[in-house]
Amino acid sequence: MAEENKGIEQGNDHGAGEQEADRRDFLQKAGSVCAGCALVGTPVVAGMAVVADPLRLPPDDPEFLKVAKLDALPSDGTPQKFVVKNDKIDAWSRFPDRVIGAVYLRRLENNEIQAFNVVCPHLGCAINYREEQHDYFCPCHDSAFALEDGEQGPGSPSARPLDSLEAEVRNENEVWVKFQNFQTGVAEKKPA
Ligand code: FES
The missing domain is CATH 2.102.10.10 (Rieske [2Fe-2S] iron-sulphur domain)
Incomplete structure (x- = not known):
């Protein structure tokens, strides 16, 4: 029984280690995605601002x-x-x-x-x-x-x-x- 408990405890230790590795992996990937967001998102946000705000368009020049x-x-x-x-x-x-x-x-x-x-x-x-x-x-x-x-x-x-x-x-x-x-x-x- 003691062996079983030990086995269970070891199994838990091993699971916690895997979870920690998964967590680190997830955070790393999330960080990469967010960096991509920053690069791609900047021009998208800038474009949205021009579309959403007509005052940003160049003023009419008389011709x-x-x-x-x-x-x-x-x-x-x-x-x-x-x-x-x-x-x-x-x-x-x-x-x-x-x-x-x-x-x-x-x-x-x-x-x-x-x-x-x-x-x-x-x-x-x-x-x-x-x-x-x-x-x-x-x-x-x-x-x-x-x-x-x-x-x-x-x-x-x-x-x-x-x-x-x-x-x-x-x-x-x-x-x-x-x-x-x-x-x-x-x-x-x-x-x-
Ligand atoms: S609009 Fe008043 S005089 Fe022309």
Whole structure:
């Protein structure tokens, strides 16, 4: 019986030794796997952060867009309104060839182009050209803007002139505009 007990005790000792070896083996393998996690996981986590957080995407840069034909602009300087189209991109999707805004264009001397965003800098309504008054006018709160330079008229609630945009003629008959929207309700011209 004593022998049996001894055998049992020895068997237990042997089992404990095996368990310890198994435990060490397990910890070693787990450590290797976790090291792999660290190596592989870093770019995965970084990628997830870009996908999950749209603010990490690069900001939109204004770019020149083809907006009109030069011969669509009267040589007497009467402004014409044109929509501006581009691919619209948000954090998740691209929508090709969507209307992203509108501009008034005027042909000046030597085919120079004057361009204004149609958004009223006061609170964002759309301005109209008034042929009789020869100015731009916003019907929401009666802001008037000079045809020549977009300056707001006396009594206009807009805190700044119309937002001018860079424009140029390319390939003899194409009018390209560096289109951008700006914040409304502020005196400073800041990109929206
Ligand atoms: S939004 Fe144009 S005057 Fe107020």
